[in-house]
Amino acid sequence: MAKEITGTTWTVYDSDTLTQAEIYGRVLCDLGDRYPEIVGLSADLANSTKIGNFGKKFPDRFFNVGIAEQNLFGIAAGLAKSGMLPFVSTMAAFATMRAGEQVRTDICYQNLDVKIIATHGGVSFGPAGSTHHCTEDIAITRAFPNMTVIVPADGVETANAVKACIDRGGPVYIRIGRGFEPPYYRDENYGFEIGKAVEIAPGTDLTIIACGITVREAAEAARILKETDGLSVRVLNMHTIKPLDEAAVLKAVEETRRIITFEDHNVLGGLGSAVADVIAASGKGCAFEKVGIPDCFAIVGYPEDLYSYYSLDANAITDKVREVMGRDFEEDEDWEDEV
Amino acid sequence: MPVSEDEVKKLKVKAKEIRKDIIDTTLAAGGAHIGGALSMVEIMTILYHKYLNIRPDQPDWKDRDRVVVSKGHAGVGIAPVLAGKGYFKKDALSTFNQFQSKFGMHLDSLKVDGVDVSTGSLGHGLSMAVGLALGASLQKKPWKTYCILGDGECNEGSVWEAAMSASHYKITNLITFVDRNRLMIDGATEEIMGIEPFADKWRAFGFAVREIDGHDFTQLSRAIDKALETTGAPWVIICNTVKGKGVSFMENEVKWHYGSMNSTLADQAKADVDNAI
Numbered sequence: 300m301a302k303e304i305t306g307t308t309w310t311v312y313d314s315d316t317l318t319q320a321e322i323y324g325r326v327l328c329d330l331g332d333r334y335p336e337i338v339g340l341s342a343d344l345a346n347s348t349k350i351g352n353f354g355k356k357f358p359d360r361f362f363n364v365g366i367a368e369q370n371l372f373g374i375a376a377g378l379a380k381s382g383m384l385p386f387v388s389t390m391a392a393f394a395t396m397r398a399g400e401q402v403r404t405d406i407c408y409q410n411l412d413v414k415i416i417a418t419h420g421g422v423s424f425g426p427a428g429s430t431h432h433c434t435e436d437i438a439i440t441r442a443f444p445n446m447t448v449i450v451p452a453d454g455v456e457t458a459n460a461v462k463a464c465i466d467r468g469g470p471v472y473i474r475i476g477r478g479f480e481p482p483y484y485r486d487e488n489y490g491f492e493i494g495k496a497v498e499i500a501p502g503t504d505l506t507i508i509a510c511g512i513t514v515r516e517a518a519e520a521a522r523i524l525k526e527t528d529g530l531s532v533r534v535l536n537m538h539t540i541k542p543l544d545e546a547a548v549l550k551a552v553e554e555t556r557r558i559i560t561f562e563d564h565n566v567l568g569g570l571g572s573a574v575a576d577v578i579a580a581s582g583k584g585c586a587f588e589k590v591g592i593p594d595c596f597a598i599v600g601y602p603e604d605l606y607s608y609y610s611l612d613a614n615a616i617t618d619k620v621r622e623v624m625g626r627d628f629e630e631d632e633d634w635e636d637e638v
Numbered sequence: 639m640p641v642s643e644d645e646v647k648k649l650k651v652k653a654k655e656i657r658k659d660i661i662d663t664t665l666a667a668g669g670a671h672i673g674g675a676l677s678m679v680e681i682m683t684i685l686y687h688k689y690l691n692i693r694p695d696q697p698d699w700k701d702r703d704r705v706v707v708s709k710g711h712a713g714v715g716i717a718p719v720l721a722g723k724g725y726f727k728k729d730a731l732s733t734f735n736q737f738q739s740k741f742g743m744h745l746d747s748l749k750v751d752g753v754d755v756s757t758g759s760l761g762h763g764l765s766m767a768v769g770l771a772l773g774a775s776l777q778k779k780p781w782k783t784y785c786i787l788g789d790g791e792c793n794e795g796s797v798w799e800a801a802m803s804a805s806h807y808k809i810t811n812l813i814t815f816v817d818r819n820r821l822m823i824d825g826a827t828e829e830i831m832g833i834e835p836f837a838d839k840w841r842a843f844g845f846a847v848r849e850i851d852g853h854d855f856t857q858l859s860r861a862i863d864k865a866l867e868t869t870g871a872p873w874v875i876i877c878n879t880v881k882g883k884g885v886s887f888m889e890n891e892v893k894w895h896y897g898s899m900n901s902t903l904a905d906q907a908k909a910d911v912d913n914a915i
């Protein structure tokens with residue numbers, strides 16, 4: 300039985316004035332009142348990941364283990380085994396790569412209830428360079444059995460995901476940005492459910508599947524394309540990468556027959572790959588393209604410049620859609636002759 | 639040979655110049671890890687202006703000494719030093735952090751001449767330094783490897799794995815410095831995750847240890863000379879330093895781990911540096 304969570308709601312006001320991480324910190328403080336088993340852990344990034352808010356409110360239930368990510372996730376595993384409910388926050392690169400084996404073997408292998416809220420995902424920490432970018436985490440965490448992988452579109456969706464992950468058994472990985480990502484949702488009530496894509500724009504010509512920062516950009520692109528090109532572009536917010544909403548992908552294949560994925564992640568192994576698996580297995584023909592970081596260590600720069608450079612902002616998405624629409628794709632209305 | 643008084647004077651002038659370049663670069667970058675860059679200025683200055691055998695016009699020269707700044711977030715404290723040595727022009731520093739710049743906060747060894755290894759994820763540098771030092775021995779090369787660690791960084795287990803291997807392999811062509819400025823991001827090292835008794839830990843791992851004032855060129859030079867001449871054990875020089883050293887409003891202030899300035903504040907910071915003895 301899902302435990303009902305009532306109380307604080309998060310709206311565009313908060314999302315305009317607070318970063319994803321700040322909203323997360325506050326939501327976790329609220330949850331801490333309700334769930335005495337919640338404990339918070341960080342590794343000298345309590346302030347920047349905002350789990351420090353929880354630490355200030357519940358100092359006895361908070362552990363800042365110093366700069367020691369492997370120990371961080373090992374301790375979280377032990378706490379979970381003991382019956383506590385750990386929320387762990389550090390940067391995505393350190394959560395999934397430095398402590399990758401602790402997350403996989405200590406947490407996922409034992410199917411422990413550890414909730415990982417990882418900040419600075421993708422190239423959101425642009426000027427820091429490759430040591431602090433994390434364009435591999437979706438690929439890595441997707442491959443860990445038992446793991447749920449969520450990439451919220453903005454602060455409001457982060458609030459939804461953090462609340463929902465409590466009822467989701469087992470390990471959950473929630474990837475957020477560095478902060479300053481502009482909000483997309485106006486309030487929390489749009490039917491967030493783990494594992495269910497949200498159709499944020501209807502359409503029949505092509506489907507954009509987005510997650511994280513590209514959701515808002517894709518919505519904007521769809522609006523532009525309708526106005527200037529008369530194109531009907533469906534946009535799916537695929538906030539949960541695992542388990543993937545396969546039905547939504549298959550529906551898009553059937554109904555639009557053109558799909559583009561956009562993600563702040565390597566094109567190998569992320570959202571695009573997850574979607575590609577579903578398309579390939581369906582045996583149906585579909586024009587398809589994955590847009591993301593093209594299997595390279597990204598360049599340095601402020602995130603908005605990088606999103607434009609890597610074709611992840613509204614302008615670039617608009618261009619990409621036009622390109623794919625112009626591609627010679629043999630339409631075949633008769634699905635019956637396909638496997 | 640310890641530094642002469644005259645040398646110390648010159649090094650102090652250099653250190654001031656480097657501090658001001660760090661401030662200018664932080665200003666241009668829109669923010670940088672300035673606190674930990676300022677605390678290691680004397681270590682960097684004495685290495686680059688007294689000890690290192692390097693050829694800035696030939697950055698890949700095979701027989702150069704190697705430097706691994708394991709606390710890679712202090713990139714803003716490295717790039718100006720390299721510019722000062724002529725690896726590239728100083729005005730290139732104004733692109734720091736900017737779109738398509740070769741300088742991100744954490745320096746990339748494939749992009750920035752003079753950077754021997756890419757660092758930034760803490761706790762990697764000493765292992766790579768051990769590998770470099772082993773490689774030099776295997777190839778019977780005389781060059782040395784110098785590694786600079788942060789004190790918070792020493793929370794990482796990997797630092798101690800590297801330390802264990804350095805003494806196991808009896809690596810003596812490597813000198814390790816710890817910038818013991820007693821602060822990390824979330825607070826004081828001893829409050830977040832205590833590392834004391836720190837020197838004893840290194841001794842227990844088989845190191846010869848010196849504890850010095852990391853802003854004192856004479857002490858630095860004595861310690862480095864000693865480390866270069868003795869061959870029994872790997873050396874660590876624990877440099878007691880002040881985070882934000884040289885800029886009064888940054889000294890020992892945890893919030894200046896990473897900070898940005900406007901030009902008024904930068905001018906004030908540079909005036910502080912000039913006025914220091």
Ligand SMILES: Cc1ncc(C[n+]2csc(CCOP(=O)(O)OP(=O)(O)O)c2C)c(N)n1
Nearest residue numbers: 343674758759760788789790791821822823
């Ligand atoms: C593996 C890893 N974890 C976390 C960070 C984020 N981080 C950057 S600097 C820093 C604190 C470093 O403290 P210290 O080593 O004492 O350096 P200093 O105070 O000299 O700047 C942290 C936690 C990182 N760069 N790498």
